[in-house]
Amino acid sequence: MKDFGYAAPESLGEASRLLQHAAGSVKILAGGTDIIVQLREGMREADLVVDVKKVPELQELTFSATHGLRLGASVPCHRVYEHPQLVAAYSALVDASKIIGGWQIQSRASVGGNLCNSSPAADTIPALIAHHAWCEIASPRGKRTVAVEQFCTAPGKNVLQKGELLVAIVFPPSLSHSGSAYERFIPRNEMDIAVVGVGSRVQLNATGDTIEFARIGVGAVAPTPKYAQEASEWLAGKPATEEFFAQAGELAKKIASPISDMRGTAEYRTHLVGVMVKRTLLKAAERAKVFINH
Amino acid sequence: MAKKTVVSSTINGSSTEFLCEPRQSLLEVLRDTLHLTGSKEGCNNGNCGACTVLMDGKPVLSCLVLGVEAEGAKIETVESLAKNGQLAPVQQCFLEGAALQCGICTPGFLMATKALLEKFPQPTEHDIRFHLANNLCRCTGYDKIVKSVQACATAVR
Numbered sequence: 180m181k182d183f184g185y186a187a188p189e190s191l192g193e194a195s196r197l198l199q200h201a202a203g204s205v206k207i208l209a210g211g212t213d214i215i216v217q218l219r220e221g222m223r224e225a226d227l228v229v230d231v232k233k234v235p236e237l238q239e240l241t242f243s244a245t246h247g248l249r250l251g252a253s254v255p256c257h258r259v260y261e262h263p264q265l266v267a268a269y270s271a272l273v274d275a276s277k278i279i280g281g282w283q284i285q286s287r288a289s290v291g292g293n294l295c296n297s298s299p300a301a302d303t304i305p306a307l308i309a310h311h312a313w314c315e316i317a318s319p320r321g322k323r324t325v326a327v328e329q330f331c332t333a334p335g336k337n338v339l340q341k342g343e344l345l346v347a348i349v350f351p352p353s354l355s356h357s358g359s360a361y362e363r364f365i366p367r368n369e370m371d372i373a374v375v376g377v378g379s380r381v382q383l384n385a386t387g388d389t390i391e392f393a394r395i396g397v398g399a400v401a402p403t404p405k406y407a408q409e410a411s412e413w414l415a416g417k418p419a420t421e422e423f424f425a426q427a428g429e430l431a432k433k434i435a436s437p438i439s440d441m442r443g444t445a446e447y448r449t450h451l452v453g454v455m456v457k458r459t460l461l462k463a464a465e466r467a468k469v470f471i472n473h
Numbered sequence: 474m475a476k477k478t479v480v481s482s483t484i485n486g487s488s489t490e491f492l493c494e495p496r497q498s499l500l501e502v503l504r505d506t507l508h509l510t511g512s513k514e515g516c517n518n519g520n521c522g523a524c525t526v527l528m529d530g531k532p533v534l535s536c537l538v539l540g541v542e543a544e545g546a547k548i549e550t551v552e553s554l555a556k557n558g559q560l561a562p563v564q565q566c567f568l569e570g571a572a573l574q575c576g577i578c579t580p581g582f583l584m585a586t587k588a589l590l591e592k593f594p595q596p597t598e599h600d601i602r603f604h605l606a607n608n609l610c611r612c613t614g615y616d617k618i619v620k621s622v623q624a625c626a627t628a629v630r
Binding site for chain 1: 518531606
């Protein structure tokens with residue numbers, strides 16, 4: 180690995196100043212499970228690595244039924260899926276956090292880091308889109324927010340400018356009779372990259388038979404993870420049945436513009452979007468029927 | 474060359490200070506500086522699990538941790554398992570169950586298994602396969618490893 184300097188700031192202000200004023204290229208280290216590999220293999224370069232794990236705001240995990248969830252950008256995945264209240268309220272996020280890499284990766288990797296790595300196949304991003312989460316970004320000039328579906332701009336690229344830092348991902352409250360799920364298609368049981376990954380969330384009416392609204396996020400079938408807006412909006416007011424979920428899957432296929440690679444052809448991936456959208460909607464609806472928010 | 478940093482950690486129960494460059498991984502520090510060569514370098518990119526150690530009780534890949542990040546941390550390597558020449562139960566079960574051949578992956582499997590059995594004292598086969606998915610072995614076919622973990626869970630019950 181090429182030589183670099185290292186800093187571990189203990190406040191947001193100090194981290195921002197370091198990112199703003201550092202000469203040369205700066206890379207942020209949260210869990211390190213992507214960036215250390217990329218630095219070692221020469222895919223990215225750094226003159227300075229800024230380890231942000233000691234910044235309190237980035238380690239914050241605050242949940243309340245009325246205010247929702249605030250997830251610091253460097254909170255490791257295991258803290259997400261080991262949190263008993265998040266399992267019911269943000270199931271898609273929990274599904275995604277449990278499936279990234281293996282256990283050793285989940286001990287270190289963060290949801291914020293997964294977002295900032297901005298892989299088209301990132302597991303957490305479709306789940307974040309389904310949860311309607313947004314990104315809180317800080318710089319010495321102040322704070323700004325960006326919807327998760329607007330955050331990634333190309334494979335490995337995102338809206339963060341020099342001096343900016345993702346502080347937290349913020350989730351709206353999860354409502355009664357809502358449910359969500361993330362699933363990915365991979366040839367193995369674990370330890371693989373999504374051929375297609377889909378996060379879906381549905382809000383049902385009190386009797387559980389009609390969809391009030393839905394949000395579907397799709398990964399690995401375009402240069403960035405996508406919000407399947409047409410399919411999501413079409414579902415509002417429709418019966419929560421397999422037939423309508425399958426039709427939403429057909430609509431979601433329209434946003435797929437996948438590549439062909441060793442994991443699957445473009446045609447195969449597009450077909451899988453329909454399958455995975457239907458499956459995750461079904462699972463989300465089942466969970467919605469048992470989720471009563473207190 | 475970036476300045477070397479003094480890092481203070483607790484390694485296998487002993488307070489330890491070492492000097493390292495920011496670019497050095499914890500695995501390099503353990504093996505080359507501290508001469509704890511039990512942790513193995515397999516893929517060096519986070520896929521094989523041969524370098525698994527416990528960091529503050531959690532299994533991590535020491536090739537994906539910088540040595541400087543170990544400041545203040547508690548690190549446990551495979552060298553911490555046997556005491557006074559006596560193998561730990563997990564080592565004994567791997568040995569009796571023939572859960573190793575060439576041995577390169579074994580320290581990583583042992584440390585991940587230690588963490589697994591602390592989390593799930595009576596793991597199902599699914600628990601075992603799921604939690605050991607980040608540890609690759611090219612010799613055993615995994616079945617003997619899974620059976621040895623089950624035997625260990627029974628033995629320590």
